[in-house]
Amino acid sequence: MIILDSACVEEHLKSTDCVELMEKTLYELAEGSCVQYLRTAINLPNTNVLGLMPGWFDGYFGVKTISVYHTNRGSGYPSHQGQILLFESEHGSLLAGIDATSVTKIRTGAVSAVATRLLARPDSSRLCILGCGTQGESHIDAIVPFFDIKTITLWDAFPEAAGALAAKAGEGAARGIDIRVCDTAEEAVRDADIICTVTPSALPVLCGSWLKSGAHINAVGACAPNARELDSEAVRRAAFFGDSIDSVEHESGDYLFPLKEGVITREHLRGTIGDILLKKIPGRESDDQITVFEALGLAVEDIAAAKYLYDRVTEND
Ligand SMILES: NC(=O)c1ccc[n+]([C@@H]2O[C@H](COP(=O)([O-])OP(=O)(O)OC[C@H]3O[C@@H](n4cnc5c(N)ncnc54)[C@H](O)[C@@H]3O)[C@@H](O)[C@H]2O)c1
Structure with a gap:
């Protein structure tokens, strides 16, 4: 061994x-x-x-x-x-x-990159990271190589974490990209094409009313039925995909809260990234569609x- x-x-x-x-x-x-x-x-x-x-x-x-x-x-x-x-x-x-x-660290950012390549608009140029720890860094490393990213907006409940990630990313994967640390999550999200929620928050950090049409979200941080990073409006507005149906139905507060509130039905979950890869279901259907990839993390x-x-x-x- x-x-x-x-x-x-x-x-x-x-x-x-x-x-x-x-x-x-x-x-x-x-x-x-x-x-x-x-x-x-x-x-x-x-x-x-x-x-x-x-x-x-x-x-x-x-x-x-x-x-x-x-x-x-x-x-x-x-x-x-x-x-x-x-x-x-x-x-x-x-x-x-x-x-x-x-x-x-590495595989979680990589899984989101797979989903982002399938679901985000190919012309996406503004990346937003909510939560500037290990996964914030990993998501920049994994996603930046596949898009012509011009701006990265960062927000964290603890501003020093956002500052530290800005410095690190600016020396590494995001060298030459305009990196902005934002005072609020709303400011970071407003113009973003690709948004990664990678916080340990149990309460929403992303509101659906902030999203521009055509945005793609990787919702990664909330991996338990009693935790959510997305409010119900964000989920309602989006075409919603997961890494595994079983995991979303058992572990995803982002999905289970709006379901319990009656804001969405079970059919709101369209399928998995694997289903899109197999061409069993379509991914993004129009330029102005909002998409969510819900990542619970798989063995x-x-x-x-x-x-x-x-x-x-x-x-x-
Ligand atoms: N879905 C998956 O496969 C997967 C894999 C790994 C981690 N995660 C989850 O992603 C989240 C982030 O993981 P990590 O390894 O980057 O953790 P981390 O501890 O390295 O970083 C977390 C960051 O979030 C910030 N933060 C803490 N509370 C916050 C709040 N309420 N609002 C906004 N920001 C806050 C911290 O300052 C820190 O910068 C965790 O919830 C983790 O469990 C999911």
Whole structure:
């Protein structure tokens, strides 16, 4: 068994390669050729969570075990920490323990990039990030290479986080792009073509009345039925897609709150990104349509990334 730490993951799992890998994974999930179970989320004191995510992908299986500690803000510890255990399926042997902080960071931005390429207007030039932590950075890294982005607007409940991301992105993936730190979420969203909500907020940070026609939203931060980042109007106005039907129906407050309020019906969920890739359903249908990709985070994404990393690291042995 080998151990792959975060430095090894970052060396071998590049964001743009991960976008291709996630596209293949979501396609295979929709085809039915990989298997996963809903996340088991164990509530810990102070709203923290232990997540267990088992799955099977391409002859390998495994589980991601991850603690989600939003109380770590400002402590120097990441909010997500854990390991992915990767097994081979012939003898059931454990092959690798892989750092889950870095895989989660990279694969989540990559999955949103897959959705954004399918759903955002191809001429999108204004990217907005609400929530300027790990995922804010990862979403800039993953999305910027695929669009002619001219402006990035950043907002965070803690302005120093937005300032820090502006400095980091300006030195990296967003070099040469006009990056603006905004005082309010509304200011950041108003003109945006692509909006990523990547906060741990349990209450809406994005209002539907702020959205311009044709906008695309990646709603990534709220991964529990009692948490939402989008208000009901944002969901009502949008063509709504998810990463997995089962996950949206069980884990998505963004979907379940407006459903309970009677603002939308079950049919509002059009299907998954994999369904669009398989051409079972259409994606964006017009230039002025608003689209939402609801990302809950899937075990197969982690197992696919773990298998890719294991293959890359052992290929010359
Ligand atoms: N869907 C998925 O696959 C997936 C994967 C990873 C993380 N997530 C979720 O995405 C969210 C962000 O994750 P992360 O790793 O970037 O976390 P992080 O701790 O690195 O960053 C969170 C950022 O949000 C800011 N913030 C805190 N409370 C806020 C609020 N109420 N309103 C606005 N901003 C606020 C913080 O200042 C920080 O900059 C979390 O909820 C996490 O659980 C989802």
